[in-house]
Amino acid sequence: IILAVQSLSRGRSAILGYTMPMFSAVLGALFFGNRLPGRAWAGVGAATLGVVLLLWHEITNLSGRPLGVLLALVAASTWALGTQLLRRTKMPVPTLAISFWMTAMTTVVLTVLAVVFEQDRWIAPSPTHWGSIVFNAVLVFGFAHAAWFYLARSLPPVASTLSVMLIPVVGVFSGSLVLGEVLHWQDWAAVVLMVVSIAAVLWPARQPT
Numbered sequence: 001i002i003l004a005v006q007s008l009s010r011g012r013s014a015i016l017g018y019t020m021p022m023f024s025a026v027l028g029a030l031f032f033g034n035r036l037p038g039r040a041w042a043g044v045g046a047a048t049l050g051v052v053l054l055l056w057h058e059i060t061n062l063s064g065r066p067l068g069v070l071l072a073l074v075a076a077s078t079w080a081l082g083t084q085l086l087r088r089t090k091m092p093v094p095t096l097a098i099s100f101w102m103t104a105m106t107t108v109v110l111t112v113l114a115v116v117f118e119q120d121r122w123i124a125p126s127p128t129h130w131g132s133i134v135f136n137a138v139l140v141f142g143f144a145h146a147a148w149f150y151l152a153r154s155l156p157p158v159a160s161t162l163s164v165m166l167i168p169v170v171g172v173f174s175g176s177l178v179l180g181e182v183l184h185w186q187d188w189a190a191v192v193l194m195v196v197s198i199a200a201v202l203w204p205a206r207q208p209t
Contacts, residue, residue: 001075007068015054015168016072021161021197022048023080028157032084040158043200047165050193053186054172083161086152095153099146165194 004013025044028034036044091098125133151160169191175181 001072004068004071004075007071013068013072014171015051016069017076017079018165018168019048019051019073020076020079020083021158021165022051023077024083024157024161027077027080028084032088032157034157036158039200043162043197044158045197046193046200047162047197050165050190050197051168053190053193054168056184056186080161083152084157086149087157087160095150096146099149102149103141103145162197165197169194 001013001017004016022044025034025036025041029036148160148164151163154160155163169187172181172187172190173183176183
């Protein structure tokens with residue numbers, strides 16, 4: 001997704017990354033024997049339509065950057081596969097320990113790649129850069145990853161994946177508040193669809209009488 005951001009807008013590459021629940025549902029049904037109820041597939045369909053609406057005004061731009069789109073979709077499918085595997089791998093290890101070691105391993109890999117491919121573009125971080133680094137290190141790679149691993153281990157894959165679908169919505173509306181981006185009816189419709197998709201999966205099933 002880091003490579004995709006370089007050729008796509010940040011917001012739209014993030015939205016493409018959140019096609020992950022669709023990949024998770026398909027992978028689970030095809031390779032892991034998940035038998036999803038009808039309302040779960042309805043939730044996946046609503047989330048898919050919501051993503052399309054969020055990308056409505058970027059379709060032309062995306063069609064001119066096929067490599068960026070492909071990289072974002074590969075990232076989403078890889079995330080979906082990892083979620084399916086994490087749910088099924090039984091490890092007597094606390095969630096925080098898993099989060100720590102995954103983040104530590106990722107740090108090593110990204111450091112090596114940065115040295116090999118981007119050393120000529122290194123610059124001294126400004127105070128603003130340091131603020132962004134600390135924010136991402138503590139809240140994104142610290143708290144958010146730990147929370148995500150907890151959800152992935154404790155909820156069924158389709159429930160944990162669809163529960164993150166409000167994140168791209170928050171991103172779009174944050175862009176409106178912070179950057180002055182104009183919202184369209186498609187954005188508001190996408191919010192409704194995301195709420196419907198989450199409710200379809202997480203709302204308790206009616207108990208038989």
